[in-house]
Amino acid sequence: MEVAIQPRSVENVVSRGKVCIIAKLLSERYVGKEIIRRQLIKGWRPTGHLSFKVIGENLFLVEFEKEWDKVRVLEGRPWIFEGILFSVEDFDGLSSPSDIVFDQAVFWVRMFNLPLACMGKEVGFQIGATMGTVEEVDTDEDGVGWGEYLRVRIRIDVKKPLARGRVINLLGKQVLIGFRYEKLPKYCFDCGKIWHGREGCTIRGGYRVKESEKQYGPWLRVPSLRRQKEYQQSHHSAWHDEELGGVKKFLEGEVLARAVASFQTEVVKRRRLRRKIQAIRIFR
Numbered sequence: 001m002e003v004a005i006q007p008r009s010v011e012n013v014v015s016r017g018k019v020c021i022i023a024k025l026l027s028e029r030y031v032g033k034e035i036i037r038r039q040l041i042k043g044w045r046p047t048g049h050l051s052f053k054v055i056g057e058n059l060f061l062v063e064f065e066k067e068w069d070k071v072r073v074l075e076g077r078p079w080i081f082e083g084i085l086f087s088v089e090d091f092d093g094l095s096s097p098s099d100i101v102f103d104q105a106v107f108w109v110r111m112f113n114l115p116l117a118c119m120g121k122e123v124g125f126q127i128g129a130t131m132g133t134v135e136e137v138d139t140d141e142d143g144v145g146w147g148e149y150l151r152v153r154i155r156i157d158v159k160k161p162l163a164r165g166r167v168i169n170l171l172g173k174q175v176l177i178g179f180r181y182e183k184l185p186k187y188c189f190d191c192g193k194i195w196h197g198r199e200g201c202t203i204r205g206g207y208r209v210k211e212s213e214k215q216y217g218p219w220l221r222v223p224s225l226r227r228q229k230e231y232q233q234s235h236h237s238a239w240h241d242e243e244l245g246g247v248k249k250f251l252e253g254e255v256l257a258r259a260v261a262s263f264q265t266e267v268v269k270r271r272r273l274r275r276k277i278q279a280i281r282i283f284r
């Protein structure tokens with residue numbers, strides 16, 4: 001028998017749903033509600049009260065007192081809890097929590113090695129569309145985004161291997177574009193997925209990939225500010241070598257060799273410049 005629900009009877013609940021989000025910790029590990037709640041309040045710093053309810057396995061309904069806090073949390077995505085992706089989705093109160101899909105997440109992707117002519121809104125959208133749905137390209141008002149890299153905000157499928165780069169063709173010339181992700185959670189260096197789901201890692205029938213054959217690594221992640229500072233303060237070049245190793249791995253062929261060579265010169269140039277700067281400081 002079907003029970004018809006009158007709009008009047010859900011009005012109240014739906015209006016409360018306007019200040020709610022549904023969140024899922026993408027992990028097979030059970031984490032206590034209190035631990036998550038404490039960590040999230042620390043990270044979100046809501047200006048109003050926040051109520052937190054468990055509605056499934058690692059699945060939560062969060063109700064904010066102030067709509068502004070909800071907007072901030074949605075805009076501040078992705079949220080990471082102890083290195084694990086905490087997927088947050090808007091909730092209208094009308095759909096069932098089981099209908100909400102959590103296998104997507106929004107990331108700021110940095111695209112390196114783009115020719116200056118390509119550092120703009122349109123190319124950002126074009127390359128980003130091959131990875132997922134582009135939400136935003138970080139540019140000036142006129143659509144130009146010159147800088148060390150082009151920043152593109154993309155909604156991607158976390159059950160697919162992360163894209164490491166693309167080869168673009170500009171007027172007949174191939175250029176290798178490398179990606180790095182801001183706030184990238186822990187992910188599988190064997191298959192490149194952020195979340196396997198219940199089935200676990202299926203690459204090579206469950207066997208681990210040899211260290212030397214891994215196609216993924218920490219280099220896909222934009223290092224935290226602290227780590228960058230530590231790097232700048234020391235002469236140690238591990239960070240760049242690691243990065244270079246990563247770039248080397250993500251595509252093969254002549255295009256790659258050329259890109260690595262130019263990247264290498266770039267690294268050497270930067271190192272020389274840094275040494276010069278340090279020398280100047282010493283002479284002062």
Ligand SMILES: [Zn+2]
Nearest residue numbers: 188190191201
């Ligand atoms: Zn895997």
